[in-house]
Amino acid sequence: MxxxxxxxxxxxxxxxxxxxxxxxxxxxxxxxxxxxxxxxxxxxxxxxxxxxxxxxxxxxxxxxxxxxxxxxxxxxxxxxxxxxxxxxxxxxxxxxxxxxxxxxxxxxxxxxxxxxxxxxxxxxxxxxxxxxxxxxxxxxxxxxxxxxxxxxxxxxxxxxxxxxxxxxxxxxxxxxxxxxxxxxxxxxxxxxxxxxxxxxxxxxxxxxxxGSLPALPDQGAPRASGTLESHYAPATPVVLVDSEHLSETLQNLHAHGRRVALMQYAAAANVPVVASIALSATPASYAHDLYAALRAMDSAHADVIVVQTPPSDDAWNGVNDRLRRAAHDSSGILLKLLQN
Structure with a gap:
């Protein structure tokens, strides 16, 4: 501009x-x-x-x-x-x-x-x-x-x-x-x-x-903005599922009649979902679109937002940090959704 x-x-x-x-x-x-x-x-x-x-x-x-x-x-x-x-x-x-x-x-x-x-x-x-x-x-x-x-x-x-x-x-x-x-x-x-x-x-x-890598947070570190364990979270529960188990998880949720909103960066199984979005496999582009995608999936009124877990290398640290915090309060949600 x-x-x-x-x-x-x-x-x-x-x-x-x-x-x-x-x-x-x-x-x-x-x-x-x-x-x-x-x-x-x-x-x-x-x-x-x-x-x-x-x-x-x-x-x-x-x-x-x-x-x-x-x-x-x-x-x-x-x-x-x-x-x-x-x-x-x-x-x-x-x-x-x-x-x-x-x-x-x-x-x-x-x-x-x-x-x-x-x-x-x-x-x-x-x-x-x-x-x-x-x-x-x-x-x-x-x-x-x-x-x-x-x-x-x-x-x-x-x-x-x-x-x-x-x-x-x-x-x-x-x-x-x-x-x-x-x-x-x-x-x-x-x-x-x-x-x-x-x-x-x-x-x-x-x-x-x-000249050296920054240290990890320690007990003496000051409190800082956006560092609580639960943060950046939509109203819909968020779960992270690795690529190896993504297809099976989606199929099981579909079999139990659960409404799923899907965020992925690589092709997933052809399982019906109420909403889906494909994000970039490049970390900077993924980060650019992450929050807009979470908001869009939240508006789908699904039972759960399933996020294909991004790669774990250093370039993805910022993205993975935000997703981990978004999913923090959703522990155990998959087990509950897959119970009859």
Whole structure:
């Protein structure tokens, strides 16, 4: 999207609303965010209220490319600055030590803060306009807590169209998000890299910049956005079935009269289902379409969404992480559906 294609009146209106303490939904390259002035605790509290989000679950603060990082964070490790130089603007969130004057409402009460600089042109235009580029916009995904994240403006409308509180006052439409899953989150608040949430930027890409693979989460890792075991879930139960057992599982569900919505990336058995979608066998393309596919299958009113388990190599880590969390609360559902 070129600068001359941007809807500047809408962007200026959205920035004004943010400055007045209102909530604004806006596109990023990952998913759509539900934004508020990060330095306005009452506005940030409205994010939690609109989403039904626990107040101890941190949100990510979005910054313009020209933002002063030292205003938001302290004791920034050299490796953190290397990652910023390599991947910002882009789908990478860094957890850093929070500057003392930044309200802890964005951090779920912790002494750390999640920061990222999105690459989407609408997001950048909004961030450069809001407080003349010096502000930060706290923005988790623009959906009810735990639900499938939105990758289009219509997804946001679907989530909040019946919101009786009217907390969301503006939605900027920037088309479909390019990446399609949330940003990679790396904790750098303790001086070394820890991968808290996989995403489009892989552990190998991070290692290529800082010289070593990021560690896995440990007991001392800060809480971070989107890392609960159950997350990104549609209303319909989700089960992951490997390719070897997919045909048999579909046949058994059909024999028991179960309504199945199927998501696959390779040809499956010719078994009747109420809805199906074929996703790409390329991880980036699969991720781009994942949440839209989950939403479409959820609308089929099936008994279960069967997902053909994607490959397990590193390039698929972000996709597999989201699918695992979407299926977390569906443990045992297949056994129940196959009982007479």
């Amino acid at each position: 070129l600068e001359e294609q941007l809807d500047w009146p809408a962007i200026h209106d959205a920035a004004r609303r943010l400055e007045q303490g209102e909530l604004v939904a806006f596109p990023t390259e990952t998913v759509y965010g539900l934004g508020a002035d990060a330095e306005n605790p009452a506005a940030v509290a409205n994010i939690y209220a609109a989403k039904g989000r626990p107040s101890n679950h941190p949100v990510i603060v979005h910054l313009s490319p020209e933002a002063d990082l030292d205003y938001w964070a302290q004791a920034i490790a050299p490796d953190a600055r290397k990652l910023i130089a390599a991947f910002w603007p882009g789908p990478l969130t860094l957890i850093l030590k929070r500057a003392a004057h930044i309200p802890d409402t964005v951090a779920g009460g912790q002494d750390s803060i999640g920061l990222r600089c999105p690459s989407h042109p609408v997001a950048q235009a909004l961030l450069r306009t809001f407080k003349n580029g010096k502000g930060g916009v706290a923005a988790p995904s623009a959906n009810k807590f735990g639900h499938v994240s939105p990758t289009t403006a219509q997804h946001v409308r679907d989530e909040f169209g019946d919101d009786q509180n009217g907390l969301l006052t503006c939605i900027l439409d920037g088309g479909q998000s390019d990446v399609g899953i949330e940003s990679t989150i790396v904790d750098m608040s303790r001086g070394h890299a820890v991968l808290l949430r996989p995403g489009h930027i892989s552990a190998a890409q991070i290692a290529a910049v800082i």
